[in-house]
Amino acid sequence: MPYVANTDQDRRQMLERLGLERVDELFADVPESLRYPELQLPAGKSEFEVLEELRSVARRNSAASDVRSFVGAGAYRHFIPAVVPFLSSRGEFATSYTPYQAEASQGTLQSIFEYQSMLSALLEVDVVNASHYDGSTAVAEAVLMSVNVARGRRRDVIVSDAVHPYHREVVRSYSDRIDIRVRGDERERTAGELASLADEETACVVVQYPDFYGRVPDLSGVAEAVHEQGALFVVHVDPVALGLFRSPGSLGADIVTGEGQPLGIPVSFGGPYLGIFGCSKSLVRRMPGRLAGQAYDKEGRRGYVLTLNTREQHIRREKATSNICTNQGLMALRAAIFLAALGPHGLREMATLCYHKTAYAVRRIAELRGFAVHEEADTARFREFVARTPIPAAELVERAQAYNVIPGVALSRFDPQRTHELLVCVTELDSRADIDRLVDVLSRCHEGNAA
Amino acid sequence: MRISSGRPGVPPPLIMEESREGRRAVDLPEPDVPEAELPGRMLRESNPDLPEVSELDVVRHYTRLSQTNTAIDTTFYPLGSCTMKYNPKVNEMAAAEPGFAQSPPLEPEEATQGSLELLYRLQGALCEIAGFDAVSLQPAAGAQGELAGVLMIRAYHEQRGDAGRTRMLIPDSAHGTNPASVAMAGFEAIQVPTDRAGNVDAKALREACDERTAGLMITNPNTLGLFEQQIQEVTRIVHEAGGLVYGDGANLNAILGIVRPGDFGVDVMHFNLHKTFSTPHGGGGPGAGPIGVAKHLTPFMPGPLVVAEGDPLPWENEGVSGADGDRLLDGNSTAAASSEAASRRVYRTAMPPRSIGRVKAFFGNFGMLVRAYTYIRRLGPVGLRSLAENAVLNANYLKALIGDVYPVKYNRPCMHEFVAVGNVVEGIQTMDVAKRLIDYGFHPPTVYFPLIVKEAMMIEPTESEGRETIEAFAETLRRIAREAREEPELLHGAPHVTPVSRLDEVSAARHPVLCYGG
Numbered sequence: 001m002p003y004v005a006n007t008d009q010d011r012r013q014m015l016e017r018l019g020l021e022r023v024d025e026l027f028a029d030v031p032e033s034l035r036y037p038e039l040q041l042p043a044g045k046s047e048f049e050v051l052e053e054l055r056s057v058a059r060r061n062s063a064a065s066d067v068r069s070f071v072g073a074g075a076y077r078h079f080i081p082a083v084v085p086f087l088s089s090r091g092e093f094a095t096s097y098t099p100y101q102a103e104a105s106q107g108t109l110q111s112i113f114e115y116q117s118m119l120s121a122l123l124e125v126d127v128v129n130a131s132h133y134d135g136s137t138a139v140a141e142a143v144l145m146s147v148n149v150a151r152g153r154r155r156d157v158i159v160s161d162a163v164h165p166y167h168r169e170v171v172r173s174y175s176d177r178i179d180i181r182v183r184g185d186e187r188e189r190t191a192g193e194l195a196s197l198a199d200e201e202t203a204c205v206v207v208q209y210p211d212f213y214g215r216v217p218d219l220s221g222v223a224e225a226v227h228e229q230g231a232l233f234v235v236h237v238d239p240v241a242l243g244l245f246r247s248p249g250s251l252g253a254d255i256v257t258g259e260g261q262p263l264g265i266p267v268s269f270g271g272p273y274l275g276i277f278g279c280s281k282s283l284v285r286r287m288p289g290r291l292a293g294q295a296y297d298k299e300g301r302r303g304y305v306l307t308l309n310t311r312e313q314h315i316r317r318e319k320a321t322s323n324i325c326t327n328q329g330l331m332a333l334r335a336a337i338f339l340a341a342l343g344p345h346g347l348r349e350m351a352t353l354c355y356h357k358t359a360y361a362v363r364r365i366a367e368l369r370g371f372a373v374h375e376e377a378d379t380a381r382f383r384e385f386v387a388r389t390p391i392p393a394a395e396l397v398e399r400a401q402a403y404n405v406i407p408g409v410a411l412s413r414f415d416p417q418r419t420h421e422l423l424v425c426v427t428e429l430d431s432r433a434d435i436d437r438l439v440d441v442l443s444r445c446h447e448g449n450a451a
Numbered sequence: 452m453r454i455s456s457g458r459p460g461v462p463p464p465l466i467m468e469e470s471r472e473g474r475r476a477v478d479l480p481e482p483d484v485p486e487a488e489l490p491g492r493m494l495r496e497s498n499p500d501l502p503e504v505s506e507l508d509v510v511r512h513y514t515r516l517s518q519t520n521t522a523i524d525t526t527f528y529p530l531g532s533c534t535m536k537y538n539p540k541v542n543e544m545a546a547a548e549p550g551f552a553q554s555p556p557l558e559p560e561e562a563t564q565g566s567l568e569l570l571y572r573l574q575g576a577l578c579e580i581a582g583f584d585a586v587s588l589q590p591a592a593g594a595q596g597e598l599a600g601v602l603m604i605r606a607y608h609e610q611r612g613d614a615g616r617t618r619m620l621i622p623d624s625a626h627g628t629n630p631a632s633v634a635m636a637g638f639e640a641i642q643v644p645t646d647r648a649g650n651v652d653a654k655a656l657r658e659a660c661d662e663r664t665a666g667l668m669i670t671n672p673n674t675l676g677l678f679e680q681q682i683q684e685v686t687r688i689v690h691e692a693g694g695l696v697y698g699d700g701a702n703l704n705a706i707l708g709i710v711r712p713g714d715f716g717v718d719v720m721h722f723n724l725h726k727t728f729s730t731p732h733g734g735g736g737p738g739a740g741p742i743g744v745a746k747h748l749t750p751f752m753p754g755p756l757v758v759a760e761g762d763p764l765p766w767e768n769e770g771v772s773g774a775d776g777d778r779l780l781d782g783n784s785t786a787a788a789s790s791e792a793a794s795r796r797v798y799r800t801a802m803p804p805r806s807i808g809r810v811k812a813f814f815g816n817f818g819m820l821v822r823a824y825t826y827i828r829r830l831g832p833v834g835l836r837s838l839a840e841n842a843v844l845n846a847n848y849l850k851a852l853i854g855d856v857y858p859v860k861y862n863r864p865c866m867h868e869f870v871a872v873g874n875v876v877e878g879i880q881t882m883d884v885a886k887r888l889i890d891y892g893f894h895p896p897t898v899y900f901p902l903i904v905k906e907a908m909m910i911e912p913t914e915s916e917g918r919e920t921i922e923a924f925a926e927t928l929r930r931i932a933r934e935a936r937e938e939p940e941l942l943h944g945a946p947h948v949t950p951v952s953r954l955d956e957v958s959a960a961r962h963p964v965l966c967y968g969g
Contacts, residue, residue, distance in 0.1 A: 002830055026843050050825060054569075062558060063549060063555070092525060105734075107517050133811060173809055314626075343476065344498035
């Protein structure tokens, strides 16, 4: 039997020691009428047969073919240095558990401490943990934390409409049933306008940076306006963009969340990813999730432990800051290796390449007849932008597939009203020739002469 | 500065301490497009303070770090309640298939039929294994599955105009996540005691149930490693009081193919794919915590779900249970014929009509879902049952080998794990035994949980281990008990073989240093 070590003889010997004849006798407490259901599942198969079957399923995805995809919208194709998958897949890392026994888990603990340190440097905030599932849940937890920081007395949360629509949905799933009011995203607002909505009921103001549409908002002065109302400023970031753009810490963020996927984690149809979560030192005891901290043994040797555990569910139960039990160790490890491999210059170069290529794609598409890339001329854009399309964007996406190109995400997928807008993503992986091909295909699809 | 000893088992310095200005690991090409003007005032003033190291530095650093870890791949890891079973390598290969790993989640559905098919197949398989009508693969972890499940229970009562039900009953043996999830959903957690046989106290449960009861969260087998002997009575009591039953699926490994939670009255349950279905724990994550639900809860599920064109939607499919053979693929045909049949179908996503909403962006922890499905596909129904039988046999065998030295309170067969008491002599605590195990090359069991057993040592060997490993572990535990009497300082000072000995956690928490230079 796959994945079982005992032989028939082992089992006989073990049963004999237990004074039993059959394994069934161990299940006497299970109601007899319900025992041994006939599971309607296909019979098991050998390793190579299963792998072939799974490969044939995977081949139904465009990603298995030479289709060129300009789809982002929260999941980004970036260069992943070879060292990232090689090192992170080592069994010593991958098949260990949450490092409760610190002496036997220094590898996991030190790598998390390194991740916390590198992210703290990148975000320019005091404390970062590695405990959240993805960007969307990190934002939701930041909202709950803000309410907790205000001891539950402020239950109003202001969220920008340019925060990822799925993230806003997750925030509402976490908030709606516990009387936290989420507002501010009914229409487009600048960060300054959002801050001016805040009042003495407001727990936090949440913005995304760069935002869901690829714009890098100017956040100067926003934190001060939010703080004036006694609320916290939550900034949801993209970590690659921070290789180039001002850090959220320098912009006065109290809590920083982000999607860590671009840091060496494959898009993998939406998960598993990494929720970035950081905050200022004064808030750390309200922070949800596990933290690695430095410690010393009797001999004065330095090591690392999980610390500040009294915030957590396994100690505090219903009084914990969150129900989080995960320590997103393997994803944090990937991010740490990625950042170590790129270094300060590499990350800046990656971000700069994304910036220039996005600008090039914007210019080329804006020149196409019938297309426009709107907004003020001086909007800084990073890796993504919205193109106005002459025909419904969903139709354009469908037509383009005949040319083996997926030109972006039709915004109608999120908002049925926005029929003629296409969200296009360009990263360092897209060459000039790839972008030129995208432009050519958009032009052909519009002209209606799809192959 | 470069002071790594290079000896396996000795951790390197922090990667930041290995940094040398100007050193680089990877390089990127020059831009092949005209350079645009950078928005000066928006830019960060200096590069982030990241390490500057060579590629070989990175490789050696993380290789050495890995060597200071214990893991299933290196060591017997009988961590109770965590099901540290072998994580098959073929799962990793399947998840790394470019068609899966490089699939952007928001491509049009017709471009991601492979991913959707995988999700559809896994939904069906989990329904069948645990006896539910539908499965949502959204939740990223068990705790998130709990939150989603409790929110669904809340939505269910509210939908029926029964909003006064705000109390969730939780046995005192439960995982800490249960009360924490209940609090996050805005409910009140009410503790229910355990009786002398190690079951939920049915009498106390009956007394606790009233018109304020939203439901019961129950782990079965429970965290004492015991199957709830009155489970049908327990679920009946809750249902008769108008509550729903949440099942914590942490211990599903013990009952795969033996009994289905949906059949003993559970209305909604999370699966821990990283426990039962062999996806690697990764040092604590990522996991995956899909939830299975009975018919009446399907309209409230977190979405999206994957459906096949032509199938009725779960919330419309009157009276049909989870055993829909077609969605599982015909088991008797060859692989080629199966995939041919499946690839004729068209899959799409659907949001349940009264969904509690998304609990996570995109489609759940897809990479973990691929691994779990691969595992189920390898095993089939016969293999799944064999996992449970061997896990339970191993646990009972180990219990028999050490029970006279490390007492176990309840005298009946355990399931996949059992809870022994570790303070074998005066002056020795469970933690000392646990730390001494490290010296002998074993990862310690879970200690000090469940909270209702003092000095608890919760041991789960799993089916992955063979008889000799179980015997060697038992022999070591017996030897440590002798040492506890004869040379207790060996235990107090343990572990002796690790790069660091016991770390001062109290000082670490009092003066937290949470980042380099912090």
